[in-house]
Amino acid sequence: MSTRVILVRHGQSTYNIEHRIQGRLDASVLTETGQNTARQVGKALQNLKFDAIYSSPLQRAKQTAEIIHSCLDSPPPVQTKENLREIDLPLWAGMLREEVIEKYPEDYSLWKKHPHELCMEVSTPEGQIKHFPVLSLFDQAHKFWPEILTSAHKTILVVAHNGINRCLISTALGIQPSYYHSIQQSNCGINILNFTPPYPSFSGEYKPGGAVQLESMNLTTHIGEKFPKPRDKHKGPRLLLVRHGETDWNRDGKFQGQIDVPLNDNGRVQAGQAAEFLKDVHLDFAVSSSMLRPKETAEIILQHHPDVELNLYDGLWEISHGLWEGKFESEIEDGFPGLLKQWKEFPETVQMPEGENLRQVWERALVTWQEIIQSVSGTGIVVAHDAINKAILCQLFGLEPQHFWNFKQGNGAVSVIDYPQGPDGPPVLEVMNITSHLSGGILDKTAAGAL
Numbered sequence: 001m002s003t004r005v006i007l008v009r010h011g012q013s014t015y016n017i018e019h020r021i022q023g024r025l026d027a028s029v030l031t032e033t034g035q036n037t038a039r040q041v042g043k044a045l046q047n048l049k050f051d052a053i054y055s056s057p058l059q060r061a062k063q064t065a066e067i068i069h070s071c072l073d074s075p076p077p078v079q080t081k082e083n084l085r086e087i088d089l090p091l092w093a094g095m096l097r098e099e100v101i102e103k104y105p106e107d108y109s110l111w112k113k114h115p116h117e118l119c120m121e122v123s124t125p126e127g128q129i130k131h132f133p134v135l136s137l138f139d140q141a142h143k144f145w146p147e148i149l150t151s152a153h154k155t156i157l158v159v160a161h162n163g164i165n166r167c168l169i170s171t172a173l174g175i176q177p178s179y180y181h182s183i184q185q186s187n188c189g190i191n192i193l194n195f196t197p198p199y200p201s202f203s204g205e206y207k208p209g210g211a212v213q214l215e216s217m218n219l220t221t222h223i224g225e226k227f228p229k230p231r232d233k234h235k236g237p238r239l240l241l242v243r244h245g246e247t248d249w250n251r252d253g254k255f256q257g258q259i260d261v262p263l264n265d266n267g268r269v270q271a272g273q274a275a276e277f278l279k280d281v282h283l284d285f286a287v288s289s290s291m292l293r294p295k296e297t298a299e300i301i302l303q304h305h306p307d308v309e310l311n312l313y314d315g316l317w318e319i320s321h322g323l324w325e326g327k328f329e330s331e332i333e334d335g336f337p338g339l340l341k342q343w344k345e346f347p348e349t350v351q352m353p354e355g356e357n358l359r360q361v362w363e364r365a366l367v368t369w370q371e372i373i374q375s376v377s378g379t380g381i382v383v384a385h386d387a388i389n390k391a392i393l394c395q396l397f398g399l400e401p402q403h404f405w406n407f408k409q410g411n412g413a414v415s416v417i418d419y420p421q422g423p424d425g426p427p428v429l430e431v432m433n434i435t436s437h438l439s440g441g442i443l444d445k446t447a448a449g450a451l
Contacts, residue, residue, distance in 0.1 A: 023093035042071025044222035056084035065159035083144040087163035116177035141167035217432035236419030245270035257321035270412030271300035277437035284378030289316035315368030318385035322355025348401035358401035410446035
């Protein structure tokens with residue numbers, strides 16, 4: 001039986017607003033704003049039934065968990081887990097960020113550029129030891145997942161911290177520690193992970209097992225924020241990655257690929273809902289696949305932005321399913337026995353009959369994405385397809401095609417990707433797969449993908 005994990009970062013704390021490094025210090029508590037946003041999380045989750053609730057023992061997380069708990073209907077008790085503690089930064093904890101930059105300039109630079117390489121000399125009763133904060137936290141995350149992924153649990157709430165949440169997401173998806181800063185976690189942001197047994201190995205190295213899917217990441221619409229604001233001194237573009245609205249073939253479960261199927265009426269409604277969601281966001285550019293369904297989605301969004309020109313890219317076309325296109329799963333199984341199961345379990349090994357394989361999709365998606373980010377500035381939309389969007393998201397973290405199913409992309413969903421250091425710098429996934437403008441809730445209820 002699959003397990004859904006709702007992963008939440010604690011609310012705003014006193015150290016957050018003071019810009020102090022918290023780490024494992026337990027001196028920080030929730031502000032009034034932090035308490036209010038925790039209640040908003042509770043309201044957003046109140047229709048879900050949880051089988052278990054886990055929290056970090058540090059009081060800012062535990063207080064958040066208890067407030068959420070008070071908003072739920074007959075919830076299980078909150079259990080604290082040591083492996084949910086925040087990153088251990090013993091030489092910096094309690095210091096203002098500016099003080100750390102002034103006192104440890106080289107280490108702070110290393111922390112920002114290569115966080116997995118940061119090492120601190122720490123005194124212990126046994127003598128001086130070398131402590132690698134990020135690598136240690138990844139090891140902690142690897143140990144946490146097997147503690148809670150059991151057949152007895154169906155839906156689990158986990159409340160923890162910025163750093164450990166990044167590591168939990170990364171270890172679930174096979175993302176390496178060097179990408180630690182490429183995942184954003186806002187106060188009271190909600191992440192949704194779906195695990196299907198047999199659960200994968202969490203030995204520190206990605207191994208195929210059961211499916212792990214990141215349904216959504218860092219949702220903040222429930223606390224009144226569409227998505228995080230760009231960081232100070234933001235130099236590069238912000239790209240709002242959108243999947244096209246629903247088609248009849250999406251709804252019916254028919255593989256479409258590069259057959260140019262238009263939006264259906266519901267798809268136009270979804271595009272309109274995305275347009276309303278993005279209406280007040282200033283757009284400097286707009287890009288779309290040149291196929292009908294994303295092009296129409298983009299055009300509907302741009303009705304609120306009439307001065308923005310739409311540029312079309314053939315490189316953003318959906319994967320070619322070849323002879324599968326126009327067929328239902330039952331027809332594909334009849335014509336190509338076993339290949340559909342292989343596509344669902346080991347997609348990187350499948351060559352679509354008279355179509356593409358994922359390596360080809362990876363290559364053209366990367367070339368097109370690089371062309372886009374080098375040619376734009378400011379904030380804009382990129383409207384494309386399920387497989388292309390997944391390929392782009394995977395490549396933000398250096399993930400290969402075997403990770404194709406790790407990221408969900410709902411029809412009409414919005415994701416936000418920043419390049420804070422410019423187009424040649426590392427990207428940051430700020431939020432992924434927002435569908436609240438479609439369903440009104442945090443869960444993605446759109447049609448099936450990769451068809």
